[in-house]
Amino acid sequence: MxxxxxxxxxxxxxxxxxxxxxxxxxxxxxxxxxxxxxxxxxxxxxxxxxxxxxxxxxxxxxxxxxxxxxxxxxxxxxxxxxxxxxxxxxxxxxxxxxxxxxxxxxxxxxxxxxxxxxxxxxxRACPPEDVGGAFGYAELLVALRDPAHPRHAELGSWAGGGFESEAFxxxxxxxxxxxxx
Structure with missing residues (x-):
């Protein structure tokens, strides 16, 4: 078989x-x-x-x-x-x-x-480990897309600086x- x-x-x-x-x-x-x-x-x-x-x-x-x-x-x-x-x-x-x-x-x-x-x-790319689940991932995406976001630099650095959510x-x-x- x-x-x-x-x-x-x-x-x-x-x-x-x-x-x-x-x-x-x-x-x-x-x-x-x-x-x-x-x-x-x-x-x-x-x-x-x-x-x-x-x-x-x-x-x-x-x-x-x-x-x-x-x-x-x-x-x-x-x-x-x-x-x-x-x-x-x-x-x-x-x-x-x-x-x-x-x-x-x-x-x-x-x-x-x-x-x-x-x-x-x-x-699309998988969310980074330890981002905080679906809610944390949504917050990460918002921050990364908006250079004026108060956590843009912090979360961009945490995600490795090169995280591309659309890449696969x-x-x-x-x-x-x-x-x-």
Whole structure:
């Protein structure tokens, strides 16, 4: 049986204008590998905790303190919990609380000469880590666009001086996600 490939649209919730990616990855990937694909495609650094929710069940890294009731993502393959049309909720950074909608747009047989995973498309740069969630990101965008804003220089420096909110390169994202293979 040929490998099944899942085409997934990853959309960052509560952010305008919309930040999204379209990735293709093997259905045999465990959820921890799906997490890494999302991290690399979006531009996050994987510094923070994360979880998936599928049909009311939460998955993630087991909590050694037992405070979070998460099923171990290492034990669950994408193709075991998802099919075409499935939506997964992926939350990254429990402080900033970045929610992502993962929609399985299609499932198909792998192309024999194609390497997976890959990033087909997307729009806009991912918000910087620790910006303060969707509200903090909106404030950052306002400040960066207005040189007269009282926090323009401070937030521009904090964001590295070269943050371009409209920039996204699917080729670079594909290079990054392919490091998983």
């Amino acid at each position: 040929p490998r099944q490939i899942f085409q997934v649209k990853v959309t960052l919730a509560d952010v305008q204008p919309e930040v999204w990616r379209r990735v293709q990855l093997p259905g045999a990937y465990t959820l921890d590998r799906v997490h890494r694909v999302v991290q690399l495609a979006m531009g996050w650094q994987s510094f923070r905790l994360h979880s998936f929710e599928v049909d009311g069940v939460q998955y993630g890294e087991p909590d050694p303190d037992g405070e979070l009731a998460l099923r171990d993502e290492l034990d669950v393959r994408l193709d075991a919990v998802a099919h075409k049309g499935t939506r997964l909720l992926y939350t990254y950074d429990f402080g900033d609380w970045w929610e992502h909608d993962l929609l399985v747009e299609d499932v198909f047989a792998a192309e024999p000469d194609e390497r997976y995973p890959l990033c087909l498309a997307g729009e 390169d699917p080729g670079r994202a594909t290079t990054l996600v392919r490091r998983l293979t």
